[in-house]
Amino acid sequence: MNRKVKKGFTLIELMLSVTFFIAVLGIFRFSYAGFNKVFNNVEVINCNNSILSFVNASKQHCRENYTLGRVYFSKKENTIMFYTNMKKLNEYKLPKGFQFTFVNAVNSEININRFGRTSDGCTIKYRDRNNEEQEITISVGTGHVQIK
Numbered sequence: 001m002n003r004k005v006k007k008g009f010t011l012i013e014l015m016l017s018v019t020f021f022i023a024v025l026g027i028f029r030f031s032y033a034g035f036n037k038v039f040n041n042v043e044v045i046n047c048n049n050s051i052l053s054f055v056n057a058s059k060q061h062c063r064e065n066y067t068l069g070r071v072y073f074s075k076k077e078n079t080i081m082f083y084t085n086m087k088k089l090n091e092y093k094l095p096k097g098f099q100f101t102f103v104n105a106v107n108s109e110i111n112i113n114r115f116g117r118t119s120d121g122c123t124i125k126y127r128d129r130n131n132e133e134q135e136i137t138i139s140v141g142t143g144h145v146q147i148k
Contacts, residue, residue, distance in 0.1 A: 036129075040128055040129045040130050043095050043128065043129070044128050044134055046095075047094060047095055047098060047126075047128075048134065048136060050092055051080065051092065051124070051136055054071070054080055054092045055071055055110070055138065057082075057090070058082040058090070058112060059116040059117070059118070060116060061082070061084065061089065062084065062112045062113065063114070064116075066114045067085060067114060068084065068085075068111070068112065068113060068114060069082060069084040069112040070084075070109045070110065070111050070112065071083075071109060071110045071112065072107075072108060072109040073100060073103040073105065073108045073109065073124065074100075074108070075103060077093075078093060078094040078098065078099060078100055078126075079091055079093045079094070080092045080093075094126060097128070097129040098126055098127065098128055098129065099126060099127045100124070100126045101125045101126055101133065102123070102125035103122060103124050103125075104123050105120050105121075105122035106120060110138060118138060118139075121137075121138055121139050122137075123135060123136070123137050123138075124137075124138070
C-alpha cells in the first residue's frame, strides 16, 4: 500500500480559519472599545468629584484657619493648586489624556476669604479622553459648586 501523505490545507479549511479569526477579532475590538468608553466615563466622574473635593477642602482650610487662600488653575500643566500665605498647600493633576480648555476666572484663580467663601465665580471646562467637553461651575459668594 502506497499512500500519499497530504501536505498543506485545503481552500475550505483556510477560509474557515480566516472567518473564525475575523469573528474573534471583531468581538475583541467591540469589547475593547466598550471598555475604553466605560473607563473614560468612570475617570470623568472621578475627576469631577476630585475637583469639587479639592475646591471644598480649600474652602474648609480657609474657614478653619481663618486665612485667605486661592485656587489656581494651570491650563498649561493641567493642574489645580491651592495657595495660602504665599505657600502652596495642595495640588491636583488631571488624569492623563484630560486637558483644561477653558477657565473663566480672573488670572485663572478663585479667591477664598477667611470665611471659606469664594469671591470669584467661574466655569471650568476640560476635555476627556473621548474628546468630550466636561463643565464645572462655581458660584460667587456661596459654598455651591455644580457639575454640568
